Amino acid sequence: MTTPSVSMWIECFEEDARFEGDGLDALVEQLVAHVRATHDVPYPEDEVRIWARNFAEASVREDGPVGRLPSIGSxxxxxxxxxxxxxxxxxxxxxxxxxxxxxxxxxxxxxxxxxxxxxxxxxxxxxxxxxxxxxxxxxxxxxxxxxxxxxxxxxxxxxxxxxxxxxxxxxxxxxxxxxxxxxxxxxxxxxxxxxxxxxxxxxxxxxxxxxxxxxxxxxxxxxxxxxxxxxxxxxxxxxxxxxxxxxxxxxxxxxxx
Structure with missing residues (x-):
């Protein structure tokens, strides 16, 4: 799979670290290394890696507006x-x-x-x-x-x-x-x-x-x-x-x- 060239990010599920960058694979490995060194989790490393990849790709794919509108139509x-x-x-x-x-x-x-x-x-x-x-x-x-x-x-x-x-x-x-x-x-x-x-x-x-x-x-x-x-x-x-x-x-x- 081609690594996206746009900036993306991942936040650890414990909300204690955030990683940003342009290279998907490198970003995922940073998150996995952080989890391995910092947290005792029951998930296999490959599963953590899939979760991190999903998160990073969603951080650029989900590009809709985030601000709540003051009012909406019907x-x-x-x-x-x-x-x-x-x-x-x-x-x-x-x-x-x-x-x-x-x-x-x-x-x-x-x-x-x-x-x-x-x-x-x-x-x-x-x-x-x-x-x-x-x-x-x-x-x-x-x-x-x-x-x-x-x-x-x-x-x-x-x-x-x-x-x-x-x-x-x-x-x-x-x-x-x-x-x-x-x-x-x-x-x-x-x-x-x-x-x-x-x-x-x-x-x-x-x-x-x-x-x-x-x-x-x-x-x-x-x-x-x-x-x-x-x-x-x-x-x-x-x-x-x-x-x-x-x-x-x-x-x-x-x-x-």
């Missing part, structure tokens, strides 16, 4: 069908995480796989494209002035390895739409984009053959993006979701369609 929400995959790719490739390259390799695959070793972002991206095309992942894009502004993964809970153990005595997983992630581009945060996305998920539930819509807000919400990507509890409470089960780090909330 929000339109559409399911991500075949003709909208290019919009979805633009959103995740460039717009979703310009302020947080650490998440630039996610592409919202994690709910489906659960905890797995770090993978190159291009592999994750390719897998999600196939999932969207085949209908294995279902979600919605929010648009503002014709530009993708946010995403929600609203697939059947039966497709989520991450939530496979939820409420075993409750409704069958294939009858539940699981709202696993909201990703909102920085300019559009705290402007009601997540609300518009969730309203569309609830409105479409019956037509999709679901009996319930379910969310997984974190038990502890600091108001920061790192703890709010599943949506705050208040977002679900306002739409009649009720607590169905409490887990170690999140609460399962549910409502009938």
């Amino acid at each position: 929000v339109e929400v559409h399911p991500v069908t075949e003709e909208r995959i290019d919009d979805w790719l633009r959103f995740f490739d460039r717009e979703a995480f310009p302020d947080n390259p650490d998440w630039g390799a996610c592409y919202c695959l994690h709910p489906h796989t659960g905890e797995v070793p770090e993978r190159p972002w291009r592999d994750v991206r390719a897998e999600m494209i196939e999932r969207l095309r085949s209908g294995a992942t279902l979600g919605y894009l929010a648009y503002v002035d014709g530009r993708p502004a946010g995403w929600v993964n609203a697939s059947p809970r039966s497709t989520y390895a991450k939530y496979s153990g939820v409420d075993p005595e409750g409704p069958a997983p294939d009858t539940v739409v699981g709202v696993s992630c909201f990703i909102i581009a920085p300019p559009y945060r705290r402007h009601g984009v997540s609300s518009a996305l969730l309203d569309r998920v609830v409105a479409d539930g019956a037509a999709r053959g679901a009996r319930y819509v379910e969310g997984y807000p974190r038990r502890t919400d600091t108001g920061e993006d790192s703890t709010s990507f599943c949506g705050p509890r208040s977002l679900f409470d306002a739409r009649g979701f009720a607590a169905a089960e409490e887990r170690d780090t999140y609460i399962v909330v549910r409502r009938p369609v």
Whole structure:
């Protein structure tokens, strides 16, 4: 692979060191050397190296605006069908995480796989494209002035390895739409984009053959993006979701369609 010639950066996951430079391979090795010398982590060195490469490449690939807009236009929400995959790719490739390259390799695959070793972002991206095309992942894009502004993964809970153990005595997983992630581009945060996305998920539930819509807000919400990507509890409470089960780090909330 050709090493990019533009400046990039990596911040250690312990937030105690930052490395900047033009050479991808050299930058990655600096981070790996720092981790090896400074931190006792349970991850193999090759996995740390993949994570560092993903971060560095995202630091230049994610070039969308980072400033929050004072106001936005009306929000339109559409399911991500075949003709909208290019919009979805633009959103995740460039717009979703310009302020947080650490998440630039996610592409919202994690709910489906659960905890797995770090993978190159291009592999994750390719897998999600196939999932969207085949209908294995279902979600919605929010648009503002014709530009993708946010995403929600609203697939059947039966497709989520991450939530496979939820409420075993409750409704069958294939009858539940699981709202696993909201990703909102920085300019559009705290402007009601997540609300518009969730309203569309609830409105479409019956037509999709679901009996319930379910969310997984974190038990502890600091108001920061790192703890709010599943949506705050208040977002679900306002739409009649009720607590169905409490887990170690999140609460399962549910409502009938």
